[in-house]
Amino acid sequence: MKKILLIGQNGQVSTYLQGVLPADSLQVANREILDLSKVDQVQESLAALAPDLIINPAAYTAVDLAESETELAYAINRDAVAEIAQYAARHQVPLIHFSTDYVFPGDADKPYKETDVPGPTGVYGASKLAGEKAVLESGAPALILRTAWVYSNHGKNFYRTMLSLAESRDELSVVADQIGAPTYAGSIAEATKRLVDIILEQGGLRKEQSGIYHFTCAGQTSWCEFARAIFVENEVTNVTVNPIATADYPTPAKRPAFSVLDGNKLKSVFGIALPHWGTALAQCAAESKSL
Numbered sequence: 500m501k502k503i504l505l506i507g508q509n510g511q512v513s514t515y516l517q518g519v520l521p522a523d524s525l526q527v528a529n530r531e532i533l534d535l536s537k538v539d540q541v542q543e544s545l546a547a548l549a550p551d552l553i554i555n556p557a558a559y560t561a562v563d564l565a566e567s568e569t570e571l572a573y574a575i576n577r578d579a580v581a582e583i584a585q586y587a588a589r590h591q592v593p594l595i596h597f598s599t600d601y602v603f604p605g606d607a608d609k610p611y612k613e614t615d616v617p618g619p620t621g622v623y624g625a626s627k628l629a630g631e632k633a634v635l636e637s638g639a640p641a642l643i644l645r646t647a648w649v650y651s652n653h654g655k656n657f658y659r660t661m662l663s664l665a666e667s668r669d670e671l672s673v674v675a676d677q678i679g680a681p682t683y684a685g686s687i688a689e690a691t692k693r694l695v696d697i698i699l700e701q702g703g704l705r706k707e708q709s710g711i712y713h714f715t716c717a718g719q720t721s722w723c724e725f726a727r728a729i730f731v732e733n734e735v736t737n738v739t740v741n742p743i744a745t746a747d748y749p750t751p752a753k754r755p756a757f758s759v760l761d762g763n764k765l766k767s768v769f770g771i772a773l774p775h776w777g778t779a780l781a782q783c784a785a786e787s788k789s790l
């Protein structure tokens with residue numbers, strides 16, 4: 500039986516992965532078992548766990564706070580990732596690592612490909628890009644899955660923020676000039692499970708398969724239109740969503756204006772495509788009714 504190590508217990512992607520991966524081969528490392536802010540202890544913890552496959556959806560994800568907690572963001576998103584990747588390289592253990600659309604500057608007018616040059620607008624994106632670089636430089640057999648705008652019925656995310664604001668407000672203002680692809684954590688988990696199955700069937704990851712993959716739901720929208728769609732799917736009718744410009748919603752971190760990712764590489768190498776964001780949103784809303 501192959502041991503799959505999943506890093507982080509309560510994160511959105513981790514929660515949904517725990518729902519689809521085989522429980523008998525899964526080891527979930529919470530912060531007590533593996534604290535990524537304690538970078539010098541990562542190797543030792545991994546050696547004790549002795550995994551056959553590592554999945555790392557753990558990260559410092561507070562985009563605005565990262566502008567002031569810069570050191571912690573880099574420790575978790577770059578330095579700890581470098582340690583994990585070096586372990587994976589030394590032991591030739593396949594690594595599935597997650598990254599973000601926020602590695603891109605956002606000045607494109609067509610979906611970004613894996614070969615496009617990144618250029619983050621804030622500390623979070625810069626720290627995640629540094630993590631990607633550490634994985635690539637380690638030489639580990641690794642998939643770096645760049646996802647975006649992740650939401651679900653668990654944890655902290657835009658979907659839940661909108662539904663909770665709707666309980667106390669009849670009007671919301673949401674930016675309409677940032678374009679991306681909302682991605683349901685359940686869709687990420689299903690596609691990741693298929694990659695895990697392929698890796699286990701193959702007995703590892705081939706060198707030519709290693710690298711960066713864009714990994715979001717299909718289609719594109721703005722945060723404003725996404726908010727409206729969330730309310731439609733959840734039959735919330737008491738709220739008006741007003742479109743505003745980014746300049747009218749000041750935040751510590753600058754976000755990319757356009758961060759749609761082209762998913763063709765994932766399709767051509769692995770035959771996998773995530774659903775359209777609207778289809779996935781309906782699944783998420785259906786799930787919340789059954790919770």
Ligand SMILES: NC(=O)C1=CN([C@@H]2O[C@H](COP(=O)(O)OP(=O)(O)OC[C@H]3O[C@@H](n4cnc5c(N)ncnc54)[C@H](OP(=O)(O)O)[C@@H]3O)[C@@H](O)[C@H]2O)C=CC1
Nearest residue numbers: 507508509510511512535536557558560597646647648649
């Ligand atoms: N959320 C989003 O919108 C997006 C996320 N991504 C990327 O996708 C991946 C998954 O994101 P998501 O599931 O939303 O993340 P969440 O913010 O939901 O969860 C973060 C996870 O990281 C863990 N973590 C944070 N700090 C530490 C630490 N010091 N030691 C150990 N674990 C730690 C948390 O631990 P605990 O369980 O203890 O809370 C939690 O499991 C990340 O790599 C993220 O950068 C990419 C694009 C969009």
Ligand SMILES: Cc1cn([C@H]2C[C@H](O)[C@@H](COP(=O)(O)OP(=O)(O)O[C@H]3O[C@@H](C)C(=O)[C@@H](O)[C@H]3O)O2)c(=O)[nH]c1=O
Nearest residue numbers: 560562599600601647648649657660672673674722748
């Ligand atoms: C709550 C709220 C947000 N906004 C804006 C702020 C921001 O530009 C946009 C989204 O806000 P959030 O803070 O939820 O999103 P943000 O934290 O920027 O989400 C990002 O998280 C990281 C981890 C990623 O990797 C990215 O892909 C992306 O998902 O909506 C409004 O305009 N009105 C509102 O009422």
Ligand SMILES: [Mg+2]
Nearest residue numbers: 560561562563
């Ligand atoms: Mg946020």
